Amino acid sequence: MCTTGNRERDKMNTKLAAVVLAVVLGFAPLAARAGSQSTVTLGLGSSVGLSHVLPVTGGMHNSVLNEMNVRLRLLKVLGVDFNYNVSGEQELGHGEVYSSNMRASALLYLVPTKTLSLYVAAGTGASSFSDLTSSEASEKSYHGGGGMEIYVGKHLALTTEFLMLVPEVEKVVITTQPLRLDGASSLQLDGVAPAASDYISIDNYQLSFGLRYFF
Numbered sequence: 109m110c111t112t113g114n115r116e117r118d119k120m121n122t123k124l125a126a127v128v129l130a131v132v133l134g135f136a137p138l139a140a141r142a143g144s145q146s147t148v149t150l151g152l153g154s155s156v157g158l159s160h161v162l163p164v165t166g167g168m169h170n171s172v173l174n175e176m177n178v179r180l181r182l183l184k185v186l187g188v189d190f191n192y193n194v195s196g197e198q199e200l201g202h203g204e205v206y207s208s209n210m211r212a213s214a215l216l217y218l219v220p221t222k223t224l225s226l227y228v229a230a231g232t233g234a235s236s237f238s239d240l241t242s243s244e245a246s247e248k249s250y251h252g253g254g255g256m257e258i259y260v261g262k263h264l265a266l267t268t269e270f271l272m273l274v275p276e277v278e279k280v281v282i283t284t285q286p287l288r289l290d291g292a293s294s295l296q297l298d299g300v301a302p303a304a305s306d307y308i309s310i311d312n313y314q315l316s317f318g319l320r321y322f323f
């Protein structure tokens with residue numbers, strides 16, 4: 109259930125991301141130009157896509173993604189990625205989040221050519237930047253997969269990406285038996301905490317397509 113505080117936080121995150129993007133684009137004409145094959149290069153982009161999840165509670169859930177992206181490439185084969193999902197995140201099943209508001213990824217380019225690059229990616233996601241950078245935050249999500257960039261100019265690339273999604277389940281408890289009363293007439297709940305491996309499935313994924321500009 110989305111609270112008023114969460115809605116206000118999401119609005120603030122959206123405004124902040126928009127301001128940062130506007131400032132960077134405003135200084136773009138003054139920046140040193142660099143193609144995708146440079147030793148160090150910065151890419152700004154946006155993408156749209158679909159998140160598909162089969163919660164452990166049953167059913168199927170699809171949601172639309174609308175992400176803004178900042179990508180730093182190093183030595184042609186390494187990369188660091190940051191994504192912000194403007195559409196926001198949704199809790200499913202027992203409260204787990206598969207596709208977070210914010211995602212950070214480490215990239216390894218396996219095929220870095222002048223016309224096309226293939227890469228693998230893995231990382232974590234969270235509802236806020238403070239949780240994203242905290243090793244102790246429990247409300248996180250995880251992802252792994254790969255993508256492709258097709259360069260249609262020295263600075264412009266068409267992108268596509270496929271990621272498997274795994275929620276953080278530290279706080280999730282699945283009820284295995286109906287509610288019951290003990291000898292003292294107290295209400296008891298028999299449950300079990302699942303492992304992250306219970307949620308690893310190729311059926312939980314997001315697929316996106318976008319456009320990226322490299323400076």
